[in-house]
Amino acid sequence: MPPTTRLTRRAALALPAAAALVRPAAARTRGELMNVSYDPTRELYRRINPAFSETYARAADADIAVRMSHGGSGAQARSVIDGLDADVVTLALAHDIDAIAAAGRIAPNWQSRLPDNASPYTSTIVFLVRTGNPKKIENWDDLTRADVQVITPNPKTSGGARWNFLAAYAWALDTAMGNEVRAKAFMQRLFHNVPVLDTGARGATLTFTRRGLGDVLLAWENEAFLALKEEGAGAFQIVVPPVSILAEPPVAVVDQVVDRRGTRKAAQAYLEFLYSPEGQEICARNYYRPRMKTVADKFQDLFPKLKLFNIDERFGGWARAHATFFADGAIFDQVYQPGG
Amino acid sequence: MSSVALRTDGSLARPILIALAMLVAGVVLGLPLAIVLVEAFARGPGTYLAALVDPDTIDAIALTLIVALCSVSVTTVFGIAAAWCIARFTFRGRSLLLTLIDLPFSVSPVIAGLVQVLLFGRRGWLGPFLAAHDVRIVFALPGIVLATVFVTLPFVARELMPLMQEQGAEEEEAALSLGASGWQTFRRVTLPNIRFALLTGVLLANARAMGEFGAVSVVSGHIRGATNTMPLQVEILFNDYQIEAAFAVASVLALLALVTLGLKLALERRQSVLLTTKGSAP
Numbered sequence: 001m002p003p004t005t006r007l008t009r010r011a012a013l014a015l016p017a018a019a020a021l022v023r024p025a026a027a028r029t030r031g032e033l034m035n036v037s038y039d040p041t042r043e044l045y046r047r048i049n050p051a052f053s054e055t056y057a058r059a060a061d062a063d064i065a066v067r068m069s070h071g072g073s074g075a076q077a078r079s080v081i082d083g084l085d086a087d088v089v090t091l092a093l094a095h096d097i098d099a100i101a102a103a104g105r106i107a108p109n110w111q112s113r114l115p116d117n118a119s120p121y122t123s124t125i126v127f128l129v130r131t132g133n134p135k136k137i138e139n140w141d142d143l144t145r146a147d148v149q150v151i152t153p154n155p156k157t158s159g160g161a162r163w164n165f166l167a168a169y170a171w172a173l174d175t176a177m178g179n180e181v182r183a184k185a186f187m188q189r190l191f192h193n194v195p196v197l198d199t200g201a202r203g204a205t206l207t208f209t210r211r212g213l214g215d216v217l218l219a220w221e222n223e224a225f226l227a228l229k230e231e232g233a234g235a236f237q238i239v240v241p242p243v244s245i246l247a248e249p250p251v252a253v254v255d256q257v258v259d260r261r262g263t264r265k266a267a268q269a270y271l272e273f274l275y276s277p278e279g280q281e282i283c284a285r286n287y288y289r290p291r292m293k294t295v296a297d298k299f300q301d302l303f304p305k306l307k308l309f310n311i312d313e314r315f316g317g318w319a320r321a322h323a324t325f326f327a328d329g330a331i332f333d334q335v336y337q338p339g340g
Numbered sequence: 341m342s343s344v345a346l347r348t349d350g351s352l353a354r355p356i357l358i359a360l361a362m363l364v365a366g367v368v369l370g371l372p373l374a375i376v377l378v379e380a381f382a383r384g385p386g387t388y389l390a391a392l393v394d395p396d397t398i399d400a401i402a403l404t405l406i407v408a409l410c411s412v413s414v415t416t417v418f419g420i421a422a423a424w425c426i427a428r429f430t431f432r433g434r435s436l437l438l439t440l441i442d443l444p445f446s447v448s449p450v451i452a453g454l455v456q457v458l459l460f461g462r463r464g465w466l467g468p469f470l471a472a473h474d475v476r477i478v479f480a481l482p483g484i485v486l487a488t489v490f491v492t493l494p495f496v497a498r499e500l501m502p503l504m505q506e507q508g509a510e511e512e513e514a515a516l517s518l519g520a521s522g523w524q525t526f527r528r529v530t531l532p533n534i535r536f537a538l539l540t541g542v543l544l545a546n547a548r549a550m551g552e553f554g555a556v557s558v559v560s561g562h563i564r565g566a567t568n569t570m571p572l573q574v575e576i577l578f579n580d581y582q583i584e585a586a587f588a589v590a591s592v593l594a595l596l597a598l599v600t601l602g603l604k605l606a607l608e609r610r611q612s613v614l615l616t617t618k619g620s621a622p
Contacts, residue, residue, distance in 0.1 A: 034563065042580055069562045070576075083462035083471075084479045084561040103463070202579045230581040 029062035031266055036086035038073035038159055038249070039200040040223040044286040045090070051282060052273045056266065064266045072200040073159030080105065080254065087258050087267040090251045092159020092201075094118075095318035097252050110252040119248035120274035121288035124308055125160075125167040127239040128208065128217040128224040135215045139241050140171040143216065144189040151214035152194060153204040155325075155332050159249070160201035162326060164218040167245040169325070170314055174243075188335040209236065220247065221303070225287035246308040376594055379587035391577075391585035392592065396565045400573035401592065406481070407556075407569060408549040411488040415545045419496025420538070424530070426497075427504035441494050452490040453558025456483050479561030484569065487555035492545040499541030500534055507533055536611040540604055547600045551593065 037045060049066040056064050069076065069084070073092035080086050081103040089106075091097055094117070100106050111118045129137050135148050143150050153161040169187055176182035195213060198204040201223055208217035209231050216239075219227070224238050251271050258264040273279045280290040284299040315321040325331045381388055391397065422441060426434060444452065458464050460477035470477060477483045511533065515525040531538075553571040560567045568576060570593045577586035 036561075039579075067566060068564050070564075071562055079479065079561055081463065082457050082478065083460075083467065083476075084563075085476075206579065226581075 031062060031064045031263060032067060033064055033087040033263060033266055033270055034067045034069065034085060035088050035090055035270070036069045036076050036080055036084060037090040038076060038092040039070055039202045040160065040205075040220055040226070041090060041249075042068075042070050042202075043226060044222075044283065044288060047282050047286060048274065048279060051278060052270055055273060055276075055278065056269055060265070060269065062266070064270075066270065072153075072157045074157050075199070085257045085261070086254050087261070087263050088251060088253055088271055090249065092247075092249050093162060093318055094248070094250050095162075095322045096159060097250055098319065100252075100254070105254055105256040106252050107255050111250060113253075114251065114271060115275060116291050117248055118250040118252060119291075120251060120271070120279070121249065121283040121290060123221045123247045123249065123288055124244045124306070125163050125218060125247065126221045126224050126244065127241060128205075128219050128227060128236055129215065129239050131235055131237055133237065133239060137216045137239055140168055141175070141186075143168065143193065143218075144186060145193075148193055148216060149195055149214040150190060150193045150216055150218065151204050151208045152197070152218040153201055154197035154199055157199040158201055158204070160220050160223070160247075161197075161204075161218075162321075163220070163245055163247045165325060165332060166311065166315065166321060167241075168218075169331075170245065170309060171241075171243060184331060184335055187331070191336045194336075221289070222287035240304045240306050243307040243309070245314075246310040248310070373594055376587055376590050380584065380591040382587075383584050387584050388588045388591075391582070391588035394585065396568070397573055397577075397585070397589055399565045400568045400570050400589070403481075403484075403566075403568070404550050404570040404593075407484050407488050408546055410485045411492050411549045412542060412545050414485075414489050415492045415549075416496050416538070416542055418493060419498075419500055419541060419545075420534075422497045423500035423504050423534075426501055428509055441497050444491050444494050449487075449491050449552060449554035450558055453487050453555040455490075456487050456559045478559045479563070479567060481567070483559040484556050484567065487559050488549050488552055491552050491555050492549050495545035495548060496538065496541035499537045499544070503534055503537045536607060539607055543600050543604045543607075547597050550596055 035045060035049075045066070045068055049068070052066065053064055056062065069079075069086070071079070073096045076084075077089070077091060077096035077099050080089060080100050089097060089100060094111060097106065097110060097118075101108050101110055107113075114120070127137055129135070135145075136142070137148060142148060152164045155161040155165050165187075168190055169183060172183040172186035173180065176186070196207060198207055201220060205217060205219060205223055205227050207213050209227055217224070217227075221238075228236055228238065251274065253264065253267045253271060255264075258267045274283070275291070277292065277295060280292040280295040281298075284290045284295055284302065287302070289303055290296050290299065311318060311321060315324070323330065422437065425431070426438060457478050459466055460470060460483060461467055462471060464478075477486070511529050512525050515529045516522075520528065550569075551571060552569075553575075556569050557572060560569070560572055562568060562572065562576070564576070570589055574586050574590045574593065577583075577589060
């Protein structure tokens with residue numbers, strides 16, 4: 001990031017008291033957006049934000065700085081419901097934005113206001129294993145072997161963990177010819193192999209890479225790629241299962257906030273930038289699967305091909321999936337016994 | 341029996357116990373601190389300094405100092421007032437006040453944060469009122485200060501109460517009977533008598549305020565460059581794969597704690613010197 005951009009950003013964003021002291025006299029419109037996001041997007045938006053600011057400065061003749069807040073997707077949604085004034089939310093799954101909409105801060109039709117289910121990029125769930133794959137983990141059923149320890153975060157707090165859970169469950173259900181009892185027994189055996197549940201995806205990644213726990217990490221594809229990049233490719237490798245879930249992390253403008261602060265135009269432009277060729281390319285470079293065909297073709301060697309099913313066809317959408325699997329007393333609670 | 345044995349074998353038991361205490365303190369307290377410093381400088385002083393001049397980190401340091409200043413001020417004023425009331429008077433609700441002062445010691449800081457959200461959050465009791473007047477408390481500076489006040493509140497009061505009770509009210513009564521005003525009495529009699537305990541309480545409260553994680557984490561909203569204090573910034577940097585930067589910020593936090601500890605030590609030295617001279621005087 002060039003230092004000048006950083007400086008303007010500081011000046012525009014400092015605490016009100018400090019801003020009064022350091023704000024330079026300027027004629028251009030200045031503004032600020034806050035993007036409340038989930039855990040693994042830290043590196044993505046660190047690159048998206050300055051690119052957007054530059055584009056928007058040229059197009060709209062206004063300096064917009066973007067602030068970030070990251071955390072577990074569910075926890076972030078709750079903060080927005082409790083009053084965290086996000087102009088846009090970019091979360092891990094539609095259910096979390098639905099919850100904000102149910103609290104009246106976002107219009108109920110949010111998912112149809114932008115293309116592709118309001119998900120500008122997609123991802124999937126893959127396995128991260130230690131180099132050489134010493135435990136020979138190739139497919140979902142290997143996760144239930146007695147000699148395998150699995151690292152995955154807590155589906156109650158982490159969006160990524162929910163995608164993990166649904167991907168494994170769908171595989172189990174298909175293998176068991178639709179027998180739900182056997183699918184649940186499979187999940188029970190899988191979670192028996194989970195020594196610790198972190199609250200967020202990044203915490204689980206660091207548990208696997210830094211603390212050296214477990215034989216396999218169930219991770220977002222983007223998170224697994226990033227771990228390879230950050231920790232050196234020598235220590236870990238990605239195993240792509242033959243079938244997995246199409247994860248669609250959605251984005252939305254928070255109507256109640258943008259209308260009060262008068263930031264709708266910039267917020268809308270920010271989300272649209274994610275769909276632009278430039279935005280899509282930044283997504284791909286940060287290991288999120290781009291939606292735009294031309295960009296996807298350009299990066300096709302990066303993303304392995306596998307059979308992907310989607311949540312709407314498979315589980316009837318997030319509202320149903322949440323009620324069936326993650327609500328209190330639902331399937332996750334039935335199959336997971338802490339310390340088990 | 342064992343205590344007798346201890347006393348007779350004092351020549352041996354004492355060095356062993358001292359060595360053991362030193363060892364435990366060294367391993368449990370000293371070693372982690374050393375590791376923080378080693379890790380912080382692992383990639384050289386250049387990386388260390390670069391980590392500290394990062395704008396988000398500078399904002400975190402500034403916010404931490406602002407929050408500490410605000411919350412310790414409140415804690416100090418409250419502490420003096422509460423200790424004075426409790427030491428000088430018996431009144432209905434005195435033991436209730438005593439219990440309340442101790443509450444933050446027994447309640448988890450996370451609860452302190454959650455209470456702010458339940459009270460001042462958008463769906464909280466005062467949420468609609470605050471929203472109507474465009475006042476922001478949670479996910480902003482006031483919420484962070486309030487949560488920190490909650491966890492630091494007992495420190496000054498607890499430090500002053502036993503001292504003021506022990507000292508009694510005679511000197512203050514003498515001053516008043518000689519015609520001093522309430523404020524003069526406080527400034528010229530009460531304050532000098534409690535100054536060391538007061539400073540100790542302030543320093544302890546300050547250390548706690550700067551280091552608080554749980555309570556602040558709940559009300560912060562984790563907005564980068566705006567509502568992250570230093571402990572939160574350490575966590576963020578660690579999770580961002582910026583391990584050296586995380587340790588650099590942690591080392592500054594540790595340094596602030598060490599300065600506080602050093603000040604407290606110097607204060608205690610000075611106090612004991614003063615007390616001995618005062619005590620030996622006829």
